[in-house]
Amino acid sequence: MNKSVINQPSNLNKKKLNWIDFKRLIELISVDLKNYKLFEKNPEKFLVEFALNLEPYSAKEAVDIYLKKKKAVDNPYIMQAYKIIQPIYDDLFKRVDISNFTFLKFQKWIQRKKKALAWESKEARKILSHFNAPVMFELNQGCSSQCDFCCLNTHPLTKIYPYTKENKKFWLEILKITKEEIGNAASVGACYFATEPLDNFDYEKFIADFYQVFYTFPQTTTVKGATNIKRIKQLMNQLGLEELQKAKLRFSIVSQEQLKLIYQNYTKKELAYVELLMNNKESIHPYSDSGRARNIHKKRGKKNFEAAPSVCLIGFLVNLCSKTISLITPRKPSNNYPLGMEIISSKKFLTPKEYRHIIRKTINIFMPFKINKNHKLRFHSGISIQSKGNIVTFLGENIKRSLSLSAESQTVLKKLQKEVCLIKNIFKEKKYSNFLRKSILNRLQHLYDLGFLEILEREEY
């Protein structure tokens, strides 16, 4: 194959610039690296065997770029994939744009949480450009699937929120309040978290209401792709092509057998925009080292486990069964945060009015722009401190930064590292002058903006 032809996608036979088959090729490679070995050995034979109508040289080059074995070049398949995938991200990032948040405080808090996560986990740094949802809803309690790699260590399914007349009204009110209090950014939220969406028999009705409020469907990720085929095909119809093209349907693949069943039961065309998440043990993708995945290292042999959270929520988790609303942030998985997340606060609500009140109060208490002496603060546990004279070095995972801090500011900081403190109590205890108090608060504000300091629950909350 002439290399100049590869660099000019328009010269590639149009029939061979085949997204559906290229997507399938990437899936086959991702589900088991053994497939890559076969493909690498003889691309032509592999493509014939799996009935993929692709040009072998460019397809091989594209796979190598995908696997980061080769630097990106103007490969026709990669360019085509980019054209299909980029609009999905454009849409998501447009939705979570700062202008789509009702309270700027909330958006700034999310940014601080992202910065802090980048400090505590080098693995998380790589994925920080991914979007984060500011809200997620659970329509069940527990999950029927009990996958052994479940990073959220879900409990078995115990409750389902039914779509009764009363619940429909309640749900619609919750959605409308969410839109008002969080903003249109909430439209990137999903109706599952530590749950399997299709466990709820009325899931489709709930997401139809979501559409009515946000003019877009929430993303559905299901592990039931091979078992609930009739229902999923109806869901595909409900979503329609335009929403499917926005990656609104994803299948979690837990075994190669399941993948085969999916290939047998759906046409390539039906799967054209359904993302298949390869979570099977042979897959090239790592597991987040959180939840149940922490228990299966030995069983999974060479499987890669990353110390990055899999939680894409930075914001509110709302469970309709328990009527709870929790403020969640991802954390580096550890013994302290085995699920790779921290629940900063959790409250119950009985009415939509209470729901609105909790959102507002949580934002006001945990997310102010400015800190003051009445705040209870703690220093981020994922960051350590070394000091030499006036120079303080902050150390995260493979990252550090030095700042000049007065002896008094350092004393306050060290206290906040050990325990949660009310700032005014430290000031009183140390008998700092007004000038010193002001200067310390200034420095603390800088550290707060960097995500190093966090406001914790107040007694009256």
Ligand code: SF4
């Ligand atoms: S990974 Fe998803 S489907 Fe599997 S047990 Fe966890 S929540 Fe359920």
